[in-house]
């Protein structure tokens with residue numbers, strides 16, 4: 001395979017970037033059995049003991065001591081006053097939005113560069129997602145650009161932010177901490193204050209990530225976490241709502257448990273609730289996983305450091321590092337191709353996957369999916385650029 005010609009100083013040939021990436025991944029992960037998945041769960045703690053206890057005691061379903069314990073443990077860990085565990089992260093987001101007052105005919109600001117669940121949860125409430133650009137520094141929603149955009153298109157009327165172009169109220173903003181990297185929450189809080197927007201964090205990818213020393217998910221009114229099988233900790237499938245507001249937490253618990261009033265034998269439901277509860281079996285797995293999160297995070301940081309130093313010499317590629325005001329969980333490690341090399345993205349994906357390293361492109365921008373292509377959007381030039389240059393590389397903590 002050709003490399004840089006030592007006699008001239010010209011750029012490497014087109015094949016050089018994929019080859020250099022494969023070689024660098026080999027140097028970082030050479031010991032591991034291939035194919036190496038992008039992310040897989042690690043069960044090295046008390047998972048078997050806790051799950052077995054559920055089966056032995058027959059408490060496998062919608063109530064049980066592990067549900068209560070996981071809620072307490074999550075609140076302790078994140079520093080939130082309360083946590084309510086639910087069936088998955090998408091359901092958590094849905095309930096957060098509904099409790100924030102988002103309803104039919106509203107708009108909600110969401111990053112165009114996100115997993116589809118962020119926009120879907122908005123749609124479940126009957127509201128319309130309104131797509132926002134990202135910043136390269138955090139890979140998340142750009143608060144300054146959003147502020148300038150709202151100055152142009154929005155107005156606060158009687159305390160409600162209104163999109164003057166569509167006439168619809170803009171009720172909330174849902175930042176997403178992309179691959180675990182915290183967005184600029186401080187500046188975003190200022191925008192929310194100016195425009196009276198509810199701040200709901202999609203912290204599905206960022207459990208354990210800090211912004212200025214405080215856990216992501218705890219800055220807004222409510223935050224949504226996910227414990228899907230590919231996330232930093234897993235309950236098989238699951239999620240949680242975190243909040244400092246006890247009233248909202250009680251409401252969230254009520255809404256996600258079919259809105260059933262406490263009664264020793266009668267079925268009394270006082271509104272249309274959801275069956276969104278997390279079974280005890282899943283919560284048991286979650287309790288065992290959460291006990292190991294400090295170890296997982298430590299390994300993930302070491303893996304990220306290994307990638308970072310190995311990739312410094314790879315021309316045309318940079319390795320994404322946490323923003324300076326944040327500490328990231330490095331859920332999925334991110335490689336960014338230089339603007340000039342973005343045409344080689346698919347060749348890099350092919351070469352790495354062929355070599356047994358599961359790498360993936362980032363999501364297609366939500367604003368270009370068929371069900372969302374007519375939704376309002378601001379200029380999305382940075383998100384578009386990231387969409388074409390971003391590649392995730394294997395990030396399971398047990399790789400180090």
Ligand SMILES: *Cc1c(COP(=O)(O)O)cnc(C)c1O
Pocket residue numbers: 088089090091114115117118176202204205225226227228238239
């Ligand atoms: C994983 C994820 C969710 C929620 O996913 P579930 O599979 O429903 O738990 C939501 N938003 C983002 C950005 C995610 O990555």
